[in-house]
Amino acid sequence: MKKIILTLILPLCFQQAFSQARQENFQLMLKDDWKMQSAVTDAASADKISKENYDTQSWYKVSVPTTIIAGLLANKVYDFDPFMGRNLKKLSDPKLDKPWWFRREFTLPAAENGKNVILRLHGINYKANIWLNGVKIADSTQTKGPFRIIQLDVTKHINYTGNNVLALQITRPFTPNKSKGDLAIDYADWIPYPPDYNGGIVNNVEIKTYDKVGVQYPLVTTRFDLPSLAVAHLYVDAQVTNYTNTAQDAVIKGQINSEVSFEQKVHLLPHESKNVDFSPEIYKQLNIKNPRIWWPWQYGKAELNRVELSAVVGAKVSNTLWEKFGIRQMDSKLIDNESREFIVNGKPILIRGAAWSPDIFQRRSPERQEQEVKLVRDMNMNIIRSEGKMEDDSFYDLCDQYGMLVMTGWMCCGVWQHPEHWNAAERKVAMASDSSVMYWLRNKASLMVWLNGSDMPPTDTSVERDYLKIEKTLKWPNPLLSTANETKSKVSGYSGVKMAGPYEWVPPIYWETDATHKFGGTWSFATEISPGPSIPPYESLIKFIPKDSLSTSSPAWLYHCGTGSFGTTKVFDKALANRYGESTSIKNYIAKAQAQNYEAHRAMMEAYGFKKYNTATGVVQWMLANPWPGLIWHTYDYYLYPAGTYFGMKKSMEPLHVMYSYKSNEVAVINSYLKKFGDLQVKATVYNIDGSVKYTKTAPVTIEADASKVVFALPAITGLSPAYFVRLQLTDSRGKLESINWYWLSQKAEVLNWKKSNWYTTPESAYADYTALQQIPKTALKLSHAQEVIKGDSTTHAVTITNTGKSVAFFVHLRALKGKDGDDILPVIFSDNYISLAPGETRVIKCTYSSKDAAGTTPYFLTSAWNIDVVKSKSDQQAAFEEGLPVN
Template sequence: MKKYLLIVCCLLFIWQSYGQSRKENFQMILKDDWKMQSAITDPSAGEKVSQDSFKTKRWYNVSVPTTIIAGLLANKVYSFDPFYGQNFKKLNDPRLDHPWWFRRVFELPSSQNGKTVILRLHGINYKANVWLNGVLIADSSQIKGPFRIIQIDVTKHITNGNNTLAIEVLRPFNPDGENGDLAIDYADWIHYPPDYNGGIVNNIEIKTYNKVGVQYPLVTTKFDLPSIHIAHLSVDALVTNYTGKEQDVILEGTIDGKIKFEQKVHLKPNESRNVSFSPADYPQLNITDPKIWWPWQYGKPELNRIKLAILTGNEVSNTIEEDFGIREITSKMIDTASRMFIVNGEPIMLRGAAWSPDIFQRRSEERQEQEVSLVRDMHMNIIRSEGKLEDDHFYDLCDKYGMLVMTGYMCCGTWQHPENWDADKRKVAMASDSSIMYWFRNKACMMTWLNGSDMPPTDSSVERGYLNIEKTLKYPNPILSTANEGKSKVSGYSGVKMAGPYEWVPPIYWETDTTHRYGGMYSFATEISPGPSIPPYESLIKFIPKDSLWYTSADWQYHCGTHDFGTTNVFNTALNSRYGQASTIKNYLAKAQAQNYEAHRAMMEAYGLNKYHTTTGIVQWMLSNPWPGLIWHTYDYYLYPAGTYFGMKKSMEPLHVMYSYRDNEVDVTNSLLQNFTDLTVQADVYNLDGTLKYNHSAQIAVSKDSIAKCFKIPAIDGLSDTYLLRLQLSDKGGSVRSINWYWSAKTMDKLNWQKSTWYITPQSGYADYSALQTMPKTPVNMNFSTIASKDSTIHQVILTNTGKTVAFFVHLRALKGKDGDDILPVIFSDNYISLAPGERRIIKVTYATKDAHGVPPYFITSAWNLDVALSKGGDHTAFENGLPVN
């Protein structure tokens, strides 16, 4: 018996060894187990640092990607929170002006013996000397640029045992200047990290190839539009001969394991060549009734899978697999100022916000998924990234969830001034463009690429160089020269704009800018915002000391932007003038959520109301803050969704009832590819004492992806100085599809258009909402039930106004037990709602079960006029005079 067992074990070992030796595709991402140290602290030469015997006892343990400061923070080098108060200033360290070492020891499995070994560097910021096993394999004249993919053949330097890679990184020089490095830049978003994000900002990999390799698959779709019944697919890939001999190989491809195609390829020594399969030559690439990738809310983001294999003789030399989407994205100008984007033959109104990564370029797959989930919850369909390229996991999430991506180069430093570039910078720029095109071209989520941000490239030869690369590498999506309204000498108008504002403006602004000079509802606004988004108290105390919690404090202003955006003064003046002078920080914050809500809702609603007539898209500047900040975000650094978030979410409901500030009209916007008939629109106007002054309903229909004008609100006698409008949209089955509350006043906001600048149109008069502070109180009862609990927990919270006046701006929170912190992130189906007398609303609350930390949830409500004594169920925040006072 022992004899037979020995034979079986031997056979199993042989089979495992054979399987390992036949492994077709090898990739080692060098993520963990790195060591990092300053070249000042340890002045050892690269020849020594890259030896296996070198001692790193006092070096820091880090994972890659990491910047220098991110690595120091991970090792708790600093005894302070750099985000608290003005502690960020303490990060300045003379060692940051000098090179830093990143060192990693790795071992290749024996199954890779005899193969070509490629070191793949993707994201060195800004340049580096690279050593392997005591040998300098590339110096800083070759390795530079955070967006480049640089591949080095290290076969002759690899040993059978431990291999030691040492990368000496030199941080960027002055990327925010006109003559600095082509590195990561931030402009006026935030204070610059003192290391300028120097370090390794994307993956470092080892890949092996058996003679010939295949990379960068591309599947391009063409439909016979308007029909999408048949998809005509073209397939491309880069094939490389890593030997000094000619090679005859076969490139085999399969799509979803069903559609197969192949081509014989002859390669010269060390040749790289693009290999193409056209649907004309390969009829099997004409697919009937394919799975189609659609953006969020237009349909399912279906993904397909392509596998490519290289056969040399009878052996599989190398394989690669990737997801892709069968979809076709085009664009056209609807006038000289407005570009419309079209997905699978359907025009799409693009509404989203601008992504910002962590200030220290720290990445978390969990955080990325949380943020993309928040974007979807707000009903956005596009994320813009200005020169802050993410990693593959982020783009995989966008592919998976149907989130379109607009990305490109950045303002406002060296990238924006190609007229000053020398030959070396031009080489970096063109190599970056080539890398990015290869990287992005097959991602379903990619909608468009911008060769410039705040202006077209100022050197026409640079733009021509980019366009030539993009054409050669078959980038399949629209390409724009700029994110602004400027005209390129090479490619003409982009059909988009970035004419501001970036500072507070009132809701009426968006519909009354008829000059087509500023931020009103025309064209595609690639970055635009009503300015500050003030976080709630629970977030503020995490980064501003309690004795500095006022909008005039130095700590407060330090957490604004920079340059023209270093205060919240314009927002503060509007708040105090419109809602009454803030008496305490909590009083200020409650008013701030209302002002954030109405401003951001109005912006998105106005662009949706005019879609395809003069508007084609809008991107809120910004989506998130790279650190805890007070301006330009939809949710704060801690993922807390406050007034801005829910104003945004309300405005972009797929089927939405809204009020036009300009026309005093009730309208319905439909963002779905579905017709609706027999809808009921109801409008009710309330005085602040709860008196119903007007009600009207109408039956309407709305076509797919369009707008229905319903009716105007007439002049109403006997209104209080401030009054409330409730709109409701119900479908023919009686289900409520949208509820939307507005507050209005007899004294309205006025704008001084003549004094407009690139970032603001100032106000000459303010609406008077101060009476909201003294509304009669009303009780709100609350109860909840748990309807699901596993990985995700879902609660149903029922709020009922049992009084005789409107409960204004009711805010629901979910805590980790009584007196605990908020459960974050959390998805509320709605929030900051108002309730008519007798109205009952159900709010669904969803969060990852682990984020409650095993503590039963505790729900708490607040409202501007909540009668705590008469409210029942759960907990209700006490207010005085309608608003918190301390």
């Protein structure tokens, strides 16, 4: 008789080696050598398919995790790029609505003979009938939901000495409308849905063996005697399970960093699971002096410790596992029912980051994940929000390692948001999913907060109560919120966060002028917010929009926007034309778009830094990246190209940063470190379009730890050109440059029409005028680069750029190519980009990339600016200049 032992966690790791390192007893990750086929194409009976010697020559070979379409793409079934133009529509196939088979054969080592064998399914999307060696061991009423682990005891059906055949008959999720259907992976207005709705195996499948008793899901919780961090009081928990039909006595043994040991006896009834805990009140050795503490990167080192647990029955070790964890304490407090402040190890932290989204076909790789986390870290962000799009252990381990906080929870806009429509079966899936995720994520150092709802609290109050009961029972160690928006929960009260928009273009001054606290200005904690589109560079656009469709009104262009209210870029485009002038070509449009992206995203993050802890406690850009090549809501594009938005973000969140307030005309310094800085100096210089200096001022400043401070205000200046520049510089007592920041400003003010604001934007009644930027006098640049420095698998170049002319070199963009006329080296980290240079100014830009991404070529540096004089500019043999594209 089949037996479901546990319904636990979402995915563990995609890497077999990684999982084996964590689990020292036998664990077989069923990753490769799967076969996949439509049940329409192969209509054989399940008992035949799930037995040895069944002919699968016509089936598709895949690796798990995989969705149906991801498997078909891997097998090159389609002769077109699904991302190009509107090709995604061509993937539609009636067979996707019918069941698909996923089949895998495996054997067990002789040493596992006689042990209890557990099949773990880490993410079935959406439901499955499961067969093993010709026997149906679970049906689709038991096995459904992508955010669960289903554990099946298959001991009675396993073949210890020969081949085993596992066959899953999977049916994709169905969502007939937004509020009813399956509790699956949802997208809302981000992108078109993939036609298989991500049906398939979206996380790991594994076989584990135990000798009677097993221990799993360790949790180490920290409490300090704040404000002191001298002693960490550690509480250790784990789940212990008896996999046999008879009562068992076991000893659970533990170690912290191989230095602190503890153990406890436990008695288990047949097939019983229970929690075992070790408290520092009883186990005095768990009061750790001078602990190695985990900090978010801007506050200190992301130190990780190691916990190891073993289950011993009689004289035998049944299993041993270990996990890394962080000694850290996450807290939060509510300020005036409006703003929630998050606190790490007793220190408040201004949260600034962006929202993660996985690939549209749920394709993942540890390499890609690390590339993206490195980009997030390079932008100086300190949090990633993952709204209902759970990742794997590899992702969270990277966040732990890089000191990156994570906010996650249930998703918006679809079935998850409407528990009032759930039936008993759907509610069971939801609760099992909640307990699964709690077990899985609770020990991650990077996890800061869990949200039980996104765009609103659970509409059925009993659902929120049940969630909270699960989370309390499983000892979730971090703050819990009912929602990502400002709606007051009838169960848990005010969230202290908001989702008041905007999601569409707004000008830089918007963020400081929402005085009513009704919209998306600088107050509270904005869990998702954005000034709208982020237009990729030309080199990326031509990878997914045909060259003959490179128009902002073409069907292909619109298809790669969002959906619903976000199906065009027209609000952004109108602002671009009014502010920068009508575009003369697609390249002219793209160049101007980078400037508009830069200033808008920089202003948003700066405003929250400027008002930190006063009215503002956090902000999350919607989004970090697109699940497919898109035109809206990203900081870098699908191809990992960092453009205007990226560098505006990076500039704004420098840990020690000088900025300009669009509202007050003040110059301020933002310090995001936990240390005071004295003897700093701020210098402001105002330039006209022709390069003449109209004003300059220098002032000393001392700034406290984790603070912002106004240094001085710029006065009214006569004789300014219609558009002009403000250059800000922050140096230390030795003259070392800490921050440099350029603004382009207009004598014509932006005017927002607040009365016509809606949930996603506030329109403008009048626009700033930057059209004069297209008539900046040309200037010459000198470009050279130092010899490359290779360290491990990384290569770094120092590129020196000097403005040898008499006018400001505006928006200088540096690219690193795979040889002359080659593609861009991606991903790439530039220390700065889209910079401006005063007459005679020199800047050194560092360029770093993984050596293999240069594909064996000699890097070639290409530089453009709005007003570059190519003829008079000079460069070495590995560098060149492009004509200034925005000039009409």
